[in-house]
Amino acid sequence: MTEQQWEKRIAYLGPEASFTYLATKSIFPTDWLVPCATIPECIEAVAEGKVDLAVVPLENALEGSVPLTLDYLFHEATLYVTGELQLKIQQHLMVNEAQKNNWESIEGVYSHPHALAQCHKYLFYRFSDVPLHQTTSTAAAAKFVSENPDKCIAAVGNAAAAAKYGLTIVQDNIHDFHFNHTRFFVLSKQNKRLPQELSEGQAKTTFMITLPTDRSGALHQVLSVFAWRQLNLSKIESRPLKTGLGDYFFMIDVLADEKDPMMRGAMEELAALGCKVKSLGTYFTYLTTSDEE
Numbered sequence: 138m139t140e141q142q143w144e145k146r147i148a149y150l151g152p153e154a155s156f157t158y159l160a161t162k163s164i165f166p167t168d169w170l171v172p173c174a175t176i177p178e179c180i181e182a183v184a185e186g187k188v189d190l191a192v193v194p195l196e197n198a199l200e201g202s203v204p205l206t207l208d209y210l211f212h213e214a215t216l217y218v219t220g221e222l223q224l225k226i227q228q229h230l231m232v233n234e235a236q237k238n239n240w241e242s243i244e245g246v247y248s249h250p251h252a253l254a255q256c257h258k259y260l261f262y263r264f265s266d267v268p269l270h271q272t273t274s275t276a277a278a279a280k281f282v283s284e285n286p287d288k289c290i291a292a293v294g295n296a297a298a299a300a301k302y303g304l305t306i307v308q309d310n311i312h313d314f315h316f317n318h319t320r321f322f323v324l325s326k327q328n329k330r331l332p333q334e335l336s337e338g339q340a341k342t343t344f345m346i347t348l349p350t351d352r353s354g355a356l357h358q359v360l361s362v363f364a365w366r367q368l369n370l371s372k373i374e375s376r377p378l379k380t381g382l383g384d385y386f387f388m389i390d391v392l393a394d395e396k397d398p399m400m401r402g403a404m405e406e407l408a409a410l411g412c413k414v415k416s417l418g419t420y421f422t423y424l425t426t427s428d429e430e
């Protein structure tokens with residue numbers, strides 16, 4: 138198939154067989170998937186119009202938010218969320234075929250910082266003296282291990298990465314807690330939504346809110362705007378404004394459509410309170426799967 142025949146170009150945190158790739162492929166099986174080495178590269182690709190959409194990790198059930206994604210969306214780009222993908226995460230320890238009999242003597246473990254953190258207990262108790270090395274994604278770690286057969290090192294990643302880069306899984310399911318899922322944002326320059334049909338059906342809207350001044354009760358007032366309208370929040374998180382210690386913006390997920398009259402009222406009240414509100418739009422959640430499930 139030629140490039141023109143593909144429906145959409147979609148950037149994702151690559152290379153192929155990263156968790157981001159698996160989530161993207163599951164929901165966009167026939168589109169043109171464009172690997173990017175870092176989260177900012179994915180975001181810039183869609184912001185500059187080089188691709189139609191970009192898929193980036195947002196939050197993991199064990200490790201919390203991916204700060205780079207939140208901060209980049211607040212400080213650097215004006216983009217909208219067209220959908221949220223959720224994927225079950227299973228982390229495995231994998232080595233080069235050439236080292237499969239030496240794996241208990243590995244001298245380094247490579248992976249994305251979130252993946253290493255998800256396996257903290259396992260790595261701490263099993264390989265306490267072995268240095269951990271950060272890579273831009275789990276698949277980047279698997280690729281690195283495949284390209285270095287002489288090194289007695291391991292990667293942490295998924296089974297698709299082991300298959301893609303010819304590695305041997307020597308310990309499976311090494312993540313510390315069974316309930317391990319990651320949320321990914323599908324970003325676009327346009328404020329539009331992926332079709333509702335295959336989604337979970339619940340509309341969600343993400344706001345990034347800056348309070349007018351640091352006065353007592355300011356955050357309480359913001360939360361009240363949603364509370365008395367019975368608008369349910371599913372997440373609130375503060376991140377540095379990068380203007381000085383103690384200055385924050387708040388990222389808030391609301392389980393409602395921004396076109397809902399109650400939400401419009403909430404926006405008006407937030408403006409009247411002097412808050413600056415950046416809306417990332419309303420979107421639906423899609424449960425994606427990897428071949429492992």
Ligand SMILES: O=C(O)C(=O)C[C@]1(C(=O)O)C=C[C@@H](O)C=C1
Pocket residue numbers: 150154155156157158194195196197203226249251252273274275276318319
């Ligand atoms: O997509 C990948 O493989 C990544 O390395 C990124 C990422 C993340 O940033 O959370 C994605 C899913 C897992 O939670 C671990 C790492």
